[in-house]
Amino acid sequence: MASALRSAILGHVRVPVVTTGSKLLTPLWINRSTSVRSMSSHDDHLEKTQVIDRILDIVKSFPKVDPSQVTPEVHFQKDLGLDSLDNVEIVMAIEEEFKLEIPDKEADKIDSCALAIEYVYNHPLAS
Secondary structure (H helix, E strand, C coil): CHHHHHHHHHHHCCCCCEEECCEEECCCCCCCCCCCCCCCCCCCCCCHHHHHHHHHHHHHCCCCCCHHHCCCCCECCCCCCCCHHHHHHHHHHHHHHHCCCCCHHHHCCCCEHHHHHHHHHHCCCCC
8 A cells, every 4th residue: 555655656746857977967947046055165265365355345335434444353333433223234235245145143243344254254155
């Protein structure tokens, strides 16, 4: 009885599989916009200097910020006098720049260039 049920179910399940030689290819219906980065390969990972430069540019371009005060160690509120709303806007600009979605729980912790740099540099999907 169980094998008959199994056969009936498997008869209705269709999984497209495309092979070339010995390689298995991704079926065309898989969402190709989902990006997966190998954690073992740093070939396509951003260099830390790139992350630093881009984060500093974001903060320097913020209207309420004196660009001459921006360093990799600067704290948004203590050193630059920004408020919590400004902090949210900077994190949103970082998300846009690096094509990331930073969860609110993590975004609340990013209150300095140093933390923003570390978060983005260590994020496997930052681009």
